[in-house]
Amino acid sequence: MRADTYSPYSDGHRGRRDTAARYALVPLRIFLGVTFLYAGLDKLTDSAFMKDSGAGSIGDMMRGVRDSSALPALVDMALESPVGFGYAIAFGELAVGIGTLLGLLTRLAALGGALISLSLWLTVSWAADPYYYGNDLPYLMGWIPLVLAGAPLLSVDAALRARRRQRTGEYR
Numbered sequence: 679m680r681a682d683t684y685s686p687y688s689d690g691h692r693g694r695r696d697t698a699a700r701y702a703l704v705p706l707r708i709f710l711g712v713t714f715l716y717a718g719l720d721k722l723t724d725s726a727f728m729k730d731s732g733a734g735s736i737g738d739m740m741r742g743v744r745d746s747s748a749l750p751a752l753v754d755m756a757l758e759s760p761v762g763f764g765y766a767i768a769f770g771e772l773a774v775g776i777g778t779l780l781g782l783l784t785r786l787a788a789l790g791g792a793l794i795s796l797s798l799w800l801t802v803s804w805a806a807d808p809y810y811y812g813n814d815l816p817y818l819m820g821w822i823p824l825v826l827a828g829a830p831l832l833s834v835d836a837a838l839r840a841r842r843r844q845r846t847g848e849y850r
Contacts, residue, residue: 700830700831701831701832703823703824703827703829703830703831704831704832706820706823706824707778707779707781707784707824707829707833708779709820710775710778710788710791710817710820710821710824711774711775711776711777711778711779712775712779713775713817714771714772714774714775714778714791714794715771715772715775715776715779716775717768717771717775718767718768718769718770718771718772718774718775719768719772721764721767721768721771722765722768722772727764728761728764728765728768729760729761730760730761735760736756736760736761736763736764737757737760737761739802740753740756740757740760740763740801741757743801743802743804743805744757746804746805747800747801747802747804747805748800748801748804749800749801752797752800752801753801756801767794770790770794771794773787773790774787774788774790774791774794777790778791778824778829780833780834781828781829781832781833781834781835781836782833782834782835783835784824784828784829784833784835785824785825785828787824788821788822788824788825788828789821789825791817791821791824792818792821792822792825795814795815795817795818795821796814796818798814799812799814799815799818802814803815
C-alpha cells in the first residue's frame with residue numbers, strides 16, 4: 679500500500695463505524711419511546727392519579743410543587759382542571775411514545791416529548807437539588823437529537839421517504 683493512500687479505515691473499520699453511526703439513534707428512540715408509552719399507560723391505569731385530590735393524585739402533586747416550580751402560573755393553569763391536565767399529559771405521552779417507537783412523524787413526536795419534559799422540569803422537578811437529581815432534564819436533553827435528526831432508519835418515516843423517492847425517480 680502506498681503511504682499517501684493509507685487510511686486507518688482501509689481494513690473495514692469504516693464500514694462498521696458508518697453502520698454504527700447510522701444506527702446510533704435507534705437505542706435512544708427505543709428507550710424514550712418505551713418510557714413515554716409506559717408513562718402514559720401508567721397514568722391512565724392508576725386509579726389514584728386521575729383525581730383532583732387524594733394520595734397519589736395529579737391534583738395533590740401539582741399543589742405540592744406549585745410554590746417550588748419555576749413557572750407557578752403553569753401549575754395554576756393545570757390546577758384549574760387537574761384531571762384534564764393529567765389526561766392531556768397521559769395521552770401526549772402515549773402519542774409521543776407510539777410515534778417515536780414507530781418512527782412516525784418522529785421529529786414532531788420528539789418535539790412533543792421535549793415539550794412535555796421541559797414543562798415537567800420547569801414545574802414538577804424544578805426544585806430538585808442539585809439540579810441533576812431531577813429526572814425531567816435528562817429526558818429533555820435526550821429528545822434533542824431526535825428533534826434534529828428524526829428517524830432515518832427502521833422507521834415509518836424512512837419507509838415513506840424511500841417510497842416517495844422511488845415514485846419520483848430520485849435515488850438519494
